[in-house]
Amino acid sequence: MKTQWKLPDTTQAKKRLGEVEVLYDQYELTPQQKELGMNKTYFIKTYGCQANERDSETLAGILQTMSYTPSETIDEADVILLNTCSIRENANNKVFGEIGNLKHVKTQNPDVIIGVCGCMTQEEDLVKRILQKHHQVDLIFGTHNIHRLPDLLHQAHFSKERTVEVFSKEGDIIENLPTKRFNTIKAWVNIMYGCDKFCTYCIVPFTRGKERSRLIEDIIEEVNELKSNGYKEVTLLGQNVNAYGKDLRLDDGFASLLEEVAKTGIERIRFTTSHPWNFTSKMIQTISDYDNIMPYIHLPLQSGSNDVLRRMGRRYTIEEYMDVFNKIKATIPRCSISTDIIVGFPNETDEQFQQTLDVFNECKYDNAYTFIFSPRSGTPAAVLEDHIDMETKRRRLQELNELVKKYSLENNLKYVDEIVEVLVEGPSKKDETVFTGYTPQQKLVNFTAHDAKEGCLVKVHITSAKTWYLIGQLVD
Ligand code: SAH
Ligand code: SF4
Ligand code: F3S
Numbered sequence: 001m002k003t004q005w006k007l008p009d010t011t012q013a014k015k016r017l018g019e020v021e022v023l024y025d026q027y028e029l030t031p032q033q034k035e036l037g038m039n040k041t042y043f044i045k046t047y048g049c050q051a052n053e054r055d056s057e058t059l060a061g062i063l064q065t066m067s068y069t070p071s072e073t074i075d076e077a078d079v080i081l082l083n084t085c086s087i088r089e090n091a092n093n094k095v096f097g098e099i100g101n102l103k104h105v106k107t108q109n110p111d112v113i114i115g116v117c118g119c120m121t122q123e124e125d126l127v128k129r130i131l132q133k134h135h136q137v138d139l140i141f142g143t144h145n146i147h148r149l150p151d152l153l154h155q156a157h158f159s160k161e162r163t164v165e166v167f168s169k170e171g172d173i174i175e176n177l178p179t180k181r182f183n184t185i186k187a188w189v190n191i192m193y194g195c196d197k198f199c200t201y202c203i204v205p206f207t208r209g210k211e212r213s214r215l216i217e218d219i220i221e222e223v224n225e226l227k228s229n230g231y232k233e234v235t236l237l238g239q240n241v242n243a244y245g246k247d248l249r250l251d252d253g254f255a256s257l258l259e260e261v262a263k264t265g266i267e268r269i270r271f272t273t274s275h276p277w278n279f280t281s282k283m284i285q286t287i288s289d290y291d292n293i294m295p296y297i298h299l300p301l302q303s304g305s306n307d308v309l310r311r312m313g314r315r316y317t318i319e320e321y322m323d324v325f326n327k328i329k330a331t332i333p334r335c336s337i338s339t340d341i342i343v344g345f346p347n348e349t350d351e352q353f354q355q356t357l358d359v360f361n362e363c364k365y366d367n368a369y370t371f372i373f374s375p376r377s378g379t380p381a382a383v384l385e386d387h388i389d390m391e392t393k394r395r396r397l398q399e400l401n402e403l404v405k406k407y408s409l410e411n412n413l414k415y416v417d418e419i420v421e422v423l424v425e426g427p428s429k430k431d432e433t434v435f436t437g438y439t440p441q442q443k444l445v446n447f448t449a450h451d452a453k454e455g456c457l458v459k460v461h462i463t464s465a466k467t468w469y470l471i472g473q474l475v476d
Pocket of ligand 2: 195196197198199202203204205239240275
């Protein structure tokens with residue numbers, strides 16, 4: 001490995017040391033960097049969660065300040081960035097597939113710069129694999145040094161060597177980075193970075209560093225700016241939003257933040273993800289108190305077995321989970337709740353899987369994201385002995401997915417004949433008289449109308465329901 005390369009280091013990434021500073025004027029371009037992208041284009045391909053989508057908006061913002069413009073297709077771009085995810089093995093496989101595809105692009109256009117960033121590049125072994133096997137990759141950087149893109153791109157452009165810079169220790173909070181938002185109605189707003197929960201199966205605390213919160217005033221300023229630019233909805237982002245403000249020593253910080261964001265008067269507020277642990281009554285009450293905080297909560301369960309939850313390091317029991325769940329349902333009128341579930345955690349027994357189905361039958365979730373456990377190198381669960389074969393895991397996933405569909409449809413059917421409020425996203429691709437949008441409960445609605453303006457809140461009469469969406473007609 002070259003000495004000037006800065007590679008990730010897993011031991012370092014586990015540590016939770018040092019104070020975090022908030023920096024406001026870190027971003028400055030040299031005149032040369034400002035012109036580097038003149039007559040050149042970029043293409044960013046994003047994998048993974050909303051945190052990555054938001055990061056891609058920053059990457060695009062930075063590239064545009066360097067005079068790059070977006071390319072319609074990946075093949076024609078001068079700079080290609082893959083913003084990667086490492087949450088499960090198949091996320092990695094998709095990226096390696098794409099890196100493979102890009103080999104022909106490099107052959108056709110040797111001047112193209114192919115960059116890989118995001119969560120995968122925070123992992124030592126994956127970076128080594130890219131460096132050894134995929135010589136078409138010119139640039140590698142991580143989640144903690146996005147702001148360094150102008151320097152790194154400059155280096156990649158002018159040096160004959162590949163450029164590699166990944167910081168394992170999270171950096172400070174860097175405000176005021178340029179942003180090119182991909183949506184004009186709905187916006188992602190980071191409220192915190194990182195995760196300190198260290199669930200035993202999860203790679204995120206290694207790839208995103210320690211929990212650190214943005215200051216309330218910076219978040220509110222961003223929401224106010226979005227509102228004055230015509231945005232109708234913000235989604236507050238964090239791996240674990242109810243830990244917001246702990247590092248700032250705020251008491252019940254997320255409830256206070258929600259309240260402040262609600263007071264800005266922005267039309268719709270959503271947030272993700274809330275951990276069932278430490279979901280306080282004050283948060284539930286705040287969500288219920290403000291009409292512009294949407295009645296939809298993503299509350300990951302992961303498993304219905306106390307033994308599995310303990311081995312996952314999830315910090316709650318089923319009884320505690322149900323307590324939060326029931327409080328939400330009792331306090332927030334018609335709140336919809338979705339969840340995440342992992343099947344086939346090492347040595348999960350049939351009985352333990354049955355307990356997951358039992359909880360699902362009790363909670364009757366509006367929606368659920370279900371996964372087969374995927375061992376992530378460096379996490380404690382990856383080295384657990386496992387006697388459950390893949391076929392059993394697949395069968396469990398299928399059985400669970402039948403329940404997901406059943407309750408999704410059942411919950412959707414409750415809206416038939418009702419009038420719901422929809423934030424219009426635009427006409428559907430297939431039919432110009434059919435429009436789409438979401439209800440406060442995050443139900444997708446396809447509705448007919450002569451015209452419905454993008455970004456408007458309209459009333460729709462629901463006429464029928466499918467498993468994944470509602471069908472209706474605009475009420476004039
Ligand atoms: N911070 C969020 C989760 C982010 S990851 C939270 O705690 O709720 C999204 C989901 O991916 C997790 O909820 C979990 O269900 C799933 N997941 C994470 N690591 C996984 C792994 N190693 N194998 C399978 N699924 C995993
Ligand atoms: Fe991963 Fe757990 Fe953190 Fe969620 S709370 S990101 S599952 S470690
Ligand atoms: Fe994936 Fe990283 Fe998000 S691992 S799920 S992109 S935090």
